[in-house]
Amino acid sequence: MRFSLVVATVGRSAEVRALLLSLQRQAVQSFEVIIVDQNADDRLEPIVAEFSATMTILHMRTSLRLCNRARNLGARHATGEIVTFPDDDCEYTQDVLEQADRFFRTHPGHGFLTGTVLLPDGSFGRSGRWLKQDSAVDTQTVWTSLIEFNLFVRREVFEELGGFDEMIGPGTRFGSSEGQDLALRMLARNVPGYYLYHLRIMHPDKPVSLNIARAFSYGLGAGRVMRKNRCDMRTVSQFLIRPAGGFVVNLVRLDMPIARYYFLTFLGRLAGYRAQVAKAA
Structure with missing residues (x-):
């Protein structure tokens, strides 16, 4: 198995279905989807049943609504060489896994890969944070070239680091930047990473409120x-x-x-x- 996609989800169903539909269109089909379901109901059961015939899905349940704990839980069951963590309201553009696969095959010394974000309409939205060219990720560029749902990590590297810091991220007091924390810990161990400007995953902008x-x-x-x-x-x-x-x-x-x-x-x-x-x- 080439990729393990760990999806921590709560409160969404149509969006999860849209993500799985976008995965069906990927040129690279060597992947598994690990859904870590934090819902109290069975809303995802029919969606998992719908797609289980065409892709490998592990559907896990947990009552703890902490995003990074759910991600780490799912990653412990991963079998893919590369782990990644799409949000439950993402959609993959058609060549995402193909680009990631090609990069890791041609750069065997790199431990992680990042990309940028598109709105569903194909624009970059209000965010001006993204680097405009391919770049090595370092302690400066990590803040303008990384978001958790477009982060690909070699599984052995992720496991050696112990995964995400569960005291940071959604559901905790410190609500963001767990991806930067993981990348900075990798860089501290001399694990190189890279940012591809054209590696793009679609994600909606949040309302101003x-x-x-x-x-x-x-x-x-x-x-x-x-x-x-x-x-x-x-x-x-x-x-x-x-x-x-x-x-x-x-x-x-x-x-x-x-x-x-x-x-x-x-x-x-x-x-x-x-x-x-x-x-x-």
Whole structure:
């Protein structure tokens, strides 16, 4: 088996079906889908039954609604050489697995691969964070070239690191940047990674109201990961200056919702960097 796709899911069904439909269109079909189902009901049963005839699906149930715990649980059952973690509302463009497969075959020394994000309409949306060219991933570019649902890792590397930090990410106080944390830990062990600009997975933009609601928690995650991985002060300063600048610019424009988003992001990053956190058992 070439790929293991671990999908942690809760509260969605039509979106999971759309993801599986996009996987049916992949040129590379050597993959398994491990669905880690955190729902209290059986909404996914008919969808799993529908696709089980055409692809290998392991459907697991868990009552713990922690994204990275679910990802790690699924990854422990993976048999593929490469593990990846699509969100339950993603769709794969047609050549995603083909590109990833080709990269790992031609770059045997690389441990991980990342790509970018498209909106369902084919645009890049509001985000200006992505690098515009292929690039090695390092401690600087990791912040502009990685998102968890477009991260491919050699399974033996993922297992050696112990997977995602379960004290970071959705469902925890530190709500984001678990992918950056994993990549920084790989880089610290001299495991190289690479970013392909044309490796694109579709994912919808979140409403502004939801982004605002999550801004502080996501900021906490970024700040925590920078402190945990001893990022240099240049990086830390940039991550504080940018949202502070965004707050001022949008305040002048009287765009109060976006100004609030940047202000909460700034506060979260600062608090996350300063946070004292008990070590996981």
